[in-house]
Amino acid sequence: MRLSSIFSFDTYRAIRGSLLWLALLLALLVAGELLLRAPIVVSALPRPEPTLWHAPLIQTKLDYLRKFEKDHGIDVLFIGNSAVQAGVNPTVFDSERRRLESAKPDSFNAAIEGLPPYGVRLFLEIYLRHSSPRVIIYGITPQDINSASPWARDVTQRVQQSILALAESERGLLGWTYARLLRLSHLYRYRYVLHQLLLRGGAMRGDGFVYFDERGFHPIRKRLSQLDRAERVRLRNRAGVLNYSTEGEQLDELKKLMGLCSEKGIRLILVNMPLADDYYGNFDNPADYKTYLDTISDIAHAYGVPFWDMEHLPSEQNLTDEDFADLNHLNRSGAAKLSRLVGRRCCPSSEAQLAGRFRKQAVGD
C-alpha cells in the first residue's frame, strides 16, 4: 500500500507551536489545584457536591442517610421514585411497627424523584456502601418498567452520565477512577462549582429548600380533591405509560436489583404503589395496567420476592382523592395511611390476618 503524503511540511511546525499552549494549560491546572488547597479559598466557595446528579438535593439525601445510619442504624430502607418519596412516612411506619411488635425499628426513605429501576439499582449500590438494612421495600409504579417511556430513558441517561453517582457507587473502572479523582484533586471536585460561578457571575445559591425531612420523607399538603376537572386533565402524564411495553432495560434492571438483594442476604419486598382513579386515563389501553401487574407478579414469584399490591386496599383503608396530591403521589394523610398499612404488613403477627382482607391476593408472599 502506498503511503499518501497527506501532511504538508509546515504541519509539523504547527504541532510544535501547540506545545506552548499545552504548557500554559498545565500551568493553569497546577495554579488552580494549589489555589483550591488554601483554606481561605475553600471557605469562600459553596459545597463542591451536588451538582452533577440528575436532580438537586440528592447529595443532601445521601448525607441524611449517612447521618441517620450513624445515629440510629437503618433497619428498613424504602426505595423507588417520587411516589415512594412522598408516599411512605418512615416515622409513621416505625410507630405502627413499634405498636404491634414492641421492637425498635428504624426505617429511612431513600427514594429519589425521577428514578426508574436503572437509577434505583445504582443508588441502592451507593446506599449499601453506607448502611446494611435488613429489609428493603421497593415501591413500584407502572411507568417504572415501561421500556417505551421517554422519561425513563432520559433519566437513565442522566444517571448514567452522573459522575458523582458513578463515583459514589464506584461502579466499574470509570466509577473507581472518578472516586479517586474526586478524592485526590481539589480542582476536579470543585470544577462544577467553579464552572457555575463563572456562568452566574459569582452568584451561586446554596442547595435551596430541602423538601424532605431527616428521614427522607417528602410531605405534600396539596389535595387532589381540591382540583377541578380541567386541572386534573392537565395533571395527566401520558408519556410515562405511552406505548406500554414491559420488555426491556428497566425490567432487566429490576431483576438485577432483586439479584443484588438476594446476594447480600437482604429481604426485598415489592410494593405496588397506590394511584388515583384518574391515573388510568393515561394508558392507551386499559389492559396495559394488567400487563404491568402480571409482569411484576411473575418476576416476584420467580425470584421468591413478596409482592404487595397496595392499589387494592381493604375498604376501610381505601385511599380517595383526599389522600392524593396528584394522580400518582400521595399527600401527607395518604402517606400516613399507606405507611401504617405497610408497617402492619411487615409485622409477621398481623401479616397473615391482613393479607386475607386484601381484595387481590398478594403474590409470592
Next chain:
Amino acid sequence: MLFNSLEFFIFLAVVLPLYYVLNRRAQNAMLLGASYFFYGYWDYRFLSLVAISTLIDFWAARAIDREQRPRMRKLFLACSMTANLGLLGFFKYYNFFIDSAARTLETFGLQANMPVLYVILPVGISFYTFQTMSYTIDVYRRHLPASDDLLDFALYVCYFPQLVAGPIERATNLLPAIQSRRVVTSKMVATGCVLILVGLFRKVVIADGIASQIDPVFASPGAHSTPALLKALYLFALQIYCDFAGYSDIARGTSRLMGIELMVNFNHPYFASNISDFWRRWHISLSTWLRDYLYIPLGGNRNGELKTYRNLMLTMLLGGLWHGAAWSFVVWGGLHGLYLVGYRLFGSLRKKVRVAGTGAGSFPFLGRLIGMFLTFHLVLLTWLFFRASGLGSAIVYLQQILSFRGMENWLSVLPLIAVPWLLVFLIDIPQHLSGDHTVMLSWPRLVRHGIYATLLFLVILGFGTHAPFIYFQF
C-alpha cells in the same frame, strides 16, 4: 457517539493516525467503517436504515443519469423521494399523525383505536435523508453526474463529522472532496483545532453549563415567577445557539483535520438585523436546502406577492415540522413564516416611503442595532414554542410571563442572563467583525495561546456531563 465524550476523542485518536498513513481509496474505506461504527455506537440496528437510504439513492441517481426519457427520469426520482420520505415519515411522524388523528376524533366524541407502534426516532435521520435527497435531485437537475463508486457515495451519506446533526452537505461540495486526494495543511490543522476548541467551549462550558437554569423552569412554568421565566427563555436562546453552533464547529474542525472542508452552518445569527438576515445565518445548510428544494420549486417569489407569501409560509411550516413531530414545532415554523411575510411587506412599504423621500436610513448603525434587538426578540418568542414540552405548556409559559409575578426580583436575574451571553460575545464579536471564524490565529502568539489554554481549562472544568446535543433528536 457524542462529540463531547471521552469515547469520541479515543475514536479520533485511532481514526486520524490511520487516516494519515493510508492512500485515498483506503482512507475512504476506513472512514466508511469508522462512520458506521460512530453511528452504530448509539444503536447498531439503525445502520441498516443508513445503508438502505444509501443504496436507494445510489441506484436511483445512476438510473436517472443514464436515462434520457423525461418520464422515466421523473419516475426514478419519484421512487427515491417516496422511499426517503417514507422512511422519514414512518420513523419520525407516524406516532404524531396517529396521535393527532385520534385526538381530532376524540373532540368529535368518537373513540378511536388507532394502531400505536413503538417507533424509536433514529438519530440524525432528518439530516442524512435530506442529504441523500438533495443528491438525487441535483443529479435529476443535471447539476452533477451520478457517482459510479458506491464506496465514495456511501461515505458522502455517512461521513461521521456531519452524519447525525449536519451540516446537511450538498453533493456538489462534499462528493468532489471525497473523490479526490486530500492534503492536510498546517493551516487546516490549526484552524481545525481552533474550531474544535471553540465548539467545545460553546457546548460544554456554555450550553451544558446553563442547562440547570433552564430545564426546571420549562418543566413547570406555572411554578415560576416572571423574572425566572424570562431568564430561562433568554438563556435557552443562548443554549440552543451554543449547542448547535458548537456541534457544527466541532464537525467542521474535525473534518478539517482530515483535509475536508464542510460548509459554514452558523454565522452569528443573533447579529442579524432582520428576520431574513437571521435565516441567512442560522442553520444555513437547512435554510438553503429548504430554499433550493422547496421554496424555489414552489415558485419562490416569481408569481406575485400573494403566492410568495404562501410559499414562504409553506416552507417555514415544513421547516418547523422537520425539527420535530409536534404542533409546537409547527407553531415555531409558522411564526417564522409570518415574520418573513411581515418583513417582506414592511420592505415594500419602506421602498414606497423612500420613494416619497422621507430620508429613511440616515442613521444606519442605530437602525442596525434596533433591527438586531427587534429580530432577536422576535426569534426569542419562537424559542418558547420550540423548547416547551407542548403547545399547552408554551401557552402557560407565556401567560405566566405576562402575569408579572415576582417582578421585584428582576435585578437578581440580570447577571445570570448577562454573564453567559458576555462570555459568548467575547468570541463571537471578534469573529463577526473580522468575518473569520478562526480570527484568533491572527492574534499575538502569547495572547492566542493564553486564550487556547483558558478555553481548554474551562472545557476541562465543564467536561463530564455528556449532555447530548439538542439537535440530535431532529
